[in-house]
Amino acid sequence: MTRAFREMVRIDAHHHVWEVARHPQLWMTPEQDALIGHDQLVGDYVEAAMGSGIVGSVLVQTVRDPAETGEFLELAAATPLVRGVVGWVDLDLGPQRVARQVEAVTRLAGAERLVGLRDQSADRPESDWAAGEAADALFAACGEAGLVVDLLLRPDQWPAAAAAVARHPGTRFVLDHLGNVDFRTSTPARWQSDLAGFAAAPNIALKLSAVAARADSPAAVRRQLPGFVEAALDAFGSDRVMFGSDWPVSSMSMTYAEVVDAVDEALAAVPGVSEQDERAVWGGTAQRWYRLAD
Numbered sequence: 001m002t003r004a005f006r007e008m009v010r011i012d013a014h015h016h017v018w019e020v021a022r023h024p025q026l027w028m029t030p031e032q033d034a035l036i037g038h039d040q041l042v043g044d045y046v047e048a049a050m051g052s053g054i055v056g057s058v059l060v061q062t063v064r065d066p067a068e069t070g071e072f073l074e075l076a077a078a079t080p081l082v083r084g085v086v087g088w089v090d091l092d093l094g095p096q097r098v099a100r101q102v103e104a105v106t107r108l109a110g111a112e113r114l115v116g117l118r119d120q121s122a123d124r125p126e127s128d129w130a131a132g133e134a135a136d137a138l139f140a141a142c143g144e145a146g147l148v149v150d151l152l153l154r155p156d157q158w159p160a161a162a163a164a165v166a167r168h169p170g171t172r173f174v175l176d177h178l179g180n181v182d183f184r185t186s187t188p189a190r191w192q193s194d195l196a197g198f199a200a201a202p203n204i205a206l207k208l209s210a211v212a213a214r215a216d217s218p219a220a221v222r223r224q225l226p227g228f229v230e231a232a233l234d235a236f237g238s239d240r241v242m243f244g245s246d247w248p249v250s251s252m253s254m255t256y257a258e259v260v261d262a263v264d265e266a267l268a269a270v271p272g273v274s275e276q277d278e279r280a281v282w283g284g285t286a287q288r289w290y291r292l293a294d
Contacts, residue, residue, distance in 0.1 A: 008275075009283035011083070011292070012049055012057040014176065014209040014244025017042045017075070023063045027123060032252065040248040042075050042082065048247060048256040049081065056083040056283070058244070058290060060150065061118060064088065066101075073110035083292040084115035086150050091119050091134040098137035099144075106145055115290040116148030121157065122180060130161035139164060143171030148290055151204075152176045155194070162197030165204050172203055172289060177210035177246065178232065183224045184215060188231035199235035205289050206236050208281065209244025211262060212254040221254070222262050226269035233270060238277035242285040 018025055019039050028037055042059075049057060059072050059082050069087030076082040089101035105114060119138065121129045129135055130151075142149045151173055153161055158179060165173050175198060181191050198204050208229065215221045232241050243263055250259050267273055267281060286292065 008279045009287065010053045010055055011243070011283040011286040012054045012245045012247075013174075013242045013286040013290070014060050014207055015045055015049070015057055015247040016040065016060055016062045016249065017045055017072075018062055022071075023065055023068055025062060027062070027120065032249070035252045036248050042079050045247060046079065046081050048251075049245070052257050052260040054081070056287075056292060057081055058084040058086060058115065058286065058292075060086040061088040064090065064120065066090065066105075069105055069114070070108050070110075073108055073113055076113040077110040083113065084290050085113050086116040086118055086148070087114055088119070089117055089138070091138060095133040095137040098134060099141040102138070102141040102145055102147070106147075113293075114147065115292065116150050116174070117142055118150035118152055118176075120152055122152045122154050127154075127156040128160040129157055130164040135164065136167075139168045139171050139173075143168055146291075148172045148174055150174050150176055152180075154180055155182075158194060159197065162195075162201070165198060165201045169201075169203055172205075173201075174205050174207055174242075174289065176207050176244075178206065178208065178214065178228060180210075181214065181228070183220065183228065188227035191228060192231040192235050195235060202240075205240040205242060205285060206232055207244045208232065208241055208263060210246035210250065212246065212250040212252070212259055218254050218258060218262070222265060225262055225266040229263075229266040230270040233273065233277065233281075238273075238280040239285055239288075241281050242289065243282055 017040050072085045076085050087105055139149055151161055211221055215224055245259050267278055
């Protein structure tokens with residue numbers, strides 16, 4: 001590590017696992033399939049994460065299959081490191097059935113570790129997906145159930161989603177992967193301006209996740225990440241920014257330890273970052289936002 005671990009809680013707020021025979025990962029590109037398109041098991045994750053000082057995690061859905069959520073809850077019950085699960089419900093069944101699905105997943109075995117739900121909306125063609133009736137029903141139902149909505153978005157989907165977040169002040173949201181910004185085509189200042197609608201809403205936090213995918217190379221990630229971290233902290237505050245590895249997708253270009261190092265270095269490079277800020281980003285925000293058990 002670039003700096004010795006301080007006595008702080010480190011939570012990975014975003015990672016995946018999969019067994020490809022049971023749940024084919026149809027979202028993968030041929031390049032992704034060649035590199036990570038094999039079983040990625042919870043034991044593999046534990047081995048990678050604990051070597052970097054992680055003491056808790058949030059396991060996030062990967063496929064449009066309702067069975068996956070129940071399976072992930074079973075894994076969480078058997079894996080002390082996994083403190084929370086972000087599951088999935090089928091919005092394509094229509095808005096009238098969304099609330100019933102949300103209620104059903106909250107009654108699954110192990111549902112005390114269900115902390116949120118998300119749609120793989122970045123794969124949807126609509127830029128205004130978040131303005132639709134089904135999305136609106138999901139946001140309302142999650143608010144009623146006390147669950148977080150993880151937002152997986154493309155940049156063109158940001159405006160409609162920011163408006164939806166403002167319409168649902170009683171629901172907690174998390175914007176995954178820095179909104180999927182591309183460091184190659186944006187700048188910290190432009191990105192901060194584009195996310196102003198999100199930052200103005202106190203009910204949304206930002207995941208400092210998938211950093212390995214933000215630029216062409218690990219060297220470029222390390223070079224550009226500090227500016228985006230500074231912009232994120234300026235816009236959202238450390239109490240609304242949390243770390244996530246995006247393992248095993250991140251392992252296409254960086255090891256788990258390298259991802260942690262890159263974030264550690266970026267935080268150290270931001271002027272005025274306090275130990276309290278670091279504690280929030282590394283664990284405190286995720287614990288509070290997802291209401292994770294100690």
